[in-house]
Amino acid sequence: MNLPALNQRLSHVLRAPAVIAAAAIGSLAAIGSTASAQLSGLTFQYQSTYLQTSTSPPTTSTAHDFTAAVSFPNSQPPSGVEEAWVEKPSGTMVNLDTTSSFYYTPNEVYPTREALMAAWPTGLYQFTIAGIDEDDNEFANVYTKQQPYAAGVWPSQVPAFTPASYTGLLGMNPAQPRAVVVNMFTVTPPGNGQLSGLSVNLRFGTLLGPTAWSSLTTIGAPTPTRTIPAGALQPNTDYYATWYFAQRVVSPPSAEVEYSHLSFGNLTRVAFRTGNAVACPPDIGVQGGAPGADAQLDNNDFIVFIDYFFTQNPLADRGAQGGVPGTDGVFDNNDFIVFIDQFFAGC
Ligand SMILES: [Ca+2]
Numbered sequence: 001m002n003l004p005a006l007n008q009r010l011s012h013v014l015r016a017p018a019v020i021a022a023a024a025i026g027s028l029a030a031i032g033s034t035a036s037a038q039l040s041g042l043t044f045q046y047q048s049t050y051l052q053t054s055t056s057p058p059t060t061s062t063a064h065d066f067t068a069a070v071s072f073p074n075s076q077p078p079s080g081v082e083e084a085w086v087e088k089p090s091g092t093m094v095n096l097d098t099t100s101s102f103y104y105t106p107n108e109v110y111p112t113r114e115a116l117m118a119a120w121p122t123g124l125y126q127f128t129i130a131g132i133d134e135d136d137n138e139f140a141n142v143y144t145k146q147q148p149y150a151a152g153v154w155p156s157q158v159p160a161f162t163p164a165s166y167t168g169l170l171g172m173n174p175a176q177p178r179a180v181v182v183n184m185f186t187v188t189p190p191g192n193g194q195l196s197g198l199s200v201n202l203r204f205g206t207l208l209g210p211t212a213w214s215s216l217t218t219i220g221a222p223t224p225t226r227t228i229p230a231g232a233l234q235p236n237t238d239y240y241a242t243w244y245f246a247q248r249v250v251s252p253p254s255a256e257v258e259y260s261h262l263s264f265g266n267l268t269r270v271a272f273r274t275g276n277a278v279a280c281p282p283d284i285g286v287q288g289g290a291p292g293a294d295a296q297l298d299n300n301d302f303i304v305f306i307d308y309f310f311t312q313n314p315l316a317d318r319g320a321q322g323g324v325p326g327t328d329g330v331f332d333n334n335d336f337i338v339f340i341d342q343f344f345a346g347c
């Protein structure tokens with residue numbers, strides 16, 4: 001699947017990153033499948049969106065949406081498929097949109113969680129994939145999925161960016177890594193497919209754009225921290241940072257559907273704009289004395305500088321005669337003087 005292209009096509013929908021995550025998981029589950037009539041994935045995703053506009057945790061969700069997605073082994077819909085739709089428990093039919101590799105319900109945003117659950121309620125859903133096959137025979141493949149949760153299985157927590165993380169995103173320097181921390185997501189019940197993590201998307205006004213960087217993981221050992229790497233974002237550009245807490249109820253694989261889940265998620269978004277990209281010359285070391293930038297100036301940076309110096313790495317050649325900044329091809333005490341000056345000047 002061409003994820004950038006897919007991302008582009010989905011950029012108009014508010015739930016794009018999670019749709020992609022669901023599709024990617026569907027594709028992964030399809031590995032090893034050979035039967036052409038099978039689905040690689042059939043997923044339901046309910047989401048409540050919160051906006052955090054200050055250092056205080058958000059309290060009220062402002063948008064609520066639903067996505068059902070149908071995906072196929074090798075991201076290949078059946079040959080000759082012409083249309084796909086879902087029949088709700090009420091009998092209402094909804095045509096599915098497609099990215100040419102999978103089908104999904106069109107985006108509709110509901111004002112409350114109750115309105116969302118009323119529009120996509122508990123009951124039996126029937127999906128139909130219909131068309132004309134290579135032998136000119138009409139086909140209509142039907143798949144069903146039960147939604148047994150009238151009120152949903154929502155996480156009890158809502159993601160909240162810590163005050164320092166919220167403030168730190170505003171005007172952040174994209175040439176430096178930026179750690180983002182939220183409150184903890186308690187995994188209940190254990191063993192289900194919980195998802196947590198951060199996605200950073202381009203933002204056009206209040207519209208979500210393509211993903212710039214993301215780190216979403218099924219929770220094994222939950223961690224409330226993600227670090228946006230140096231250079232992942234552009235300077236002076238608008239973004240949304242979105243943190244997901246989602247509870248997944250995963251169904252066992254069947255002969256027809258490799259992977260199926262119902263997901264209920266709370267996500268919290270922060271709108272921010274990056275500042276200028278300002279490199280930090282002395283930030284060359286990270287935890288453990290390994291090379292890298294971590295926006296911390298400490299002994300790790302010294303260790304890496306000394307390693308670079310003794311291996312005559314050009315990154316250590318930063319001083320010239322008289323202890324002035326510059327590159328002179330000579331590794332001597334002038335390089336130490338300039339590094340120490342840069343270190344204590346800070347960034
Ligand atoms: Ca460092």
Ligand SMILES: [Ca+2]
Nearest residue numbers: 317319328330
């Ligand atoms: Ca030098």
